[in-house]
Amino acid sequence: MHIQNSVLLAEEKQALLAAIVSSSQDAIISKTLKGIVTSWNPAAERLFGYQEYEALGKHISLIIPEDHIHEEDFILQQISKGLRIEHFETIRITKDGKRIPISLTVSPVLNQRGEITGASKIARDISGDIAAKQEKEQLYEEIKMLNKKKDEFIALATHELKTPITSLRGFLELLQLNVARNSTTAGLLERCARQVNKLNILLNDLLDVSRLQLGKLQLRYEYFDIVAMAGEVLSGFHHFNKHTFSFKSQKLVIVYADRIRLEQVLTNLLGNAVKYAPKGGKVQVKIWESGSNVYVSVSDEGIGIDREHLAGIFDRFYRAVNSRSNISGLGIGLYISREIVVRHGGTIEVESQKGIGSVFTFSIPQKRR
Known part of the structure; x- marks a missing residue:
C-alpha cells in the first residue's frame, strides 16, 4: 500500500x-x-x-x-x-x-x-528589453547633444551681449558725470546703472556656467588675507537698511587661493542671505581655522529652505522657491559657488529650517606658506 x-x-x-x-x-x-x-x-x-x-x-x-x-x-x-x-x-x-x-x-x-x-x-x-535599452541610450545621447548645444548657445549669446552692455555702462557713467547730482535725471541714470550692473552680473554667471561645463574655469592662486577680503565684500552690503551685518573672525587668516573667485562665492552667499530675508534681520559672517582648513559661514534669518530642497540646492538651475514667487534668480549662483569651492579642494554645505533661516558654510585647505 x-x-x-x-x-x-x-x-x-x-x-x-x-x-x-x-x-x-x-x-x-x-x-x-x-x-x-x-x-x-x-x-x-x-x-x-x-x-x-x-x-x-x-x-x-x-x-x-x-x-x-x-x-x-x-x-x-x-x-x-x-x-x-x-x-x-x-x-x-x-x-x-x-x-x-x-x-x-x-x-x-x-x-x-x-x-x-x-x-x-x-x-x-529579450528583444523588448534590448529595444528599450537601445531607445534609452539613443534618448540619452540626444539629450546630451541638446544639452551641449544649449551650453554652446548660452556661451555664444552671453559673449555677444557683453560688448553692448559694456558700452552701455560706459555711456551711463559719462552721462552721470554731466548731470547735476540731485536732479531727477541723475536719479534715473542711477537706477539705469543699477539695472545694467544686475544684467552684467547675470551674464558673468552664465559665462561661468558655460566655462564650467567646458572645463575652462581657471583658478589664479595667490596668498591673501581672507578676513580682509571678507570685510571688503561685506562693506558693499551696508546699504541694505533692513539688515544688520556682523562679522566674527580672527585678526588675520592667510590662504592660498583664487581671491576673485572666493569673493564671488562670498558675494553670492551674502546676496542670497539678503534676498531670501526680504523682511530684514541679522546676517552674520564667521571665519575660523580648524586643522588644515579655513571655514567661512554666512547665516541669515530669512525664509529658510524646505528639507525636500536641501539635496538639490547646489544643482545647476535649481531653485528652492516657487517659480511664482517674487524672488528673482536663475538658480546658478550656488551651483557656481559649489564648483569654485570644490575646485579649491574644499566643501560647501547648508543647514536650514523653514521660517527660521539658513547657514551656508564652505571650507578650503589653508595651504600655509
Missing part, C-alpha cells in the same frame, strides 16, 4: 511538472549530453516556429546560428561538470531564419542514480 501511494505521488508530481512546463511563457527545452532534443514545450513552438514533432530527435543546432555554434560545446562542457548556466545572453534563429536575442538558463538533468544525463534549458526572448 505504501509503495502504491509513493507511485501515485510521483505520478502527481510528474503531471504537475508537465503542466507547469506546458503552460510556461518561456521556452523550455530538454536535450541529451550530445545535444539531441528530448522535449519541446508550446512556448518553444511559439518562439522558434518549430512544432514539437519537428524538433524532437533533432540536434539543438537546429536553432543555433552558425556564428554561435561554438557556444553549444561550452554549454555542454559546463553541464557535464554539473554546473548551471544562468542568464546567458545570446542569439538563436527561428524556423523562418529570423535572429532573436534570448537569455538562456541551463541546468543539468540527473537520473535516479544522480548521474547527469542531459540538460534542461529555459529560453526567454
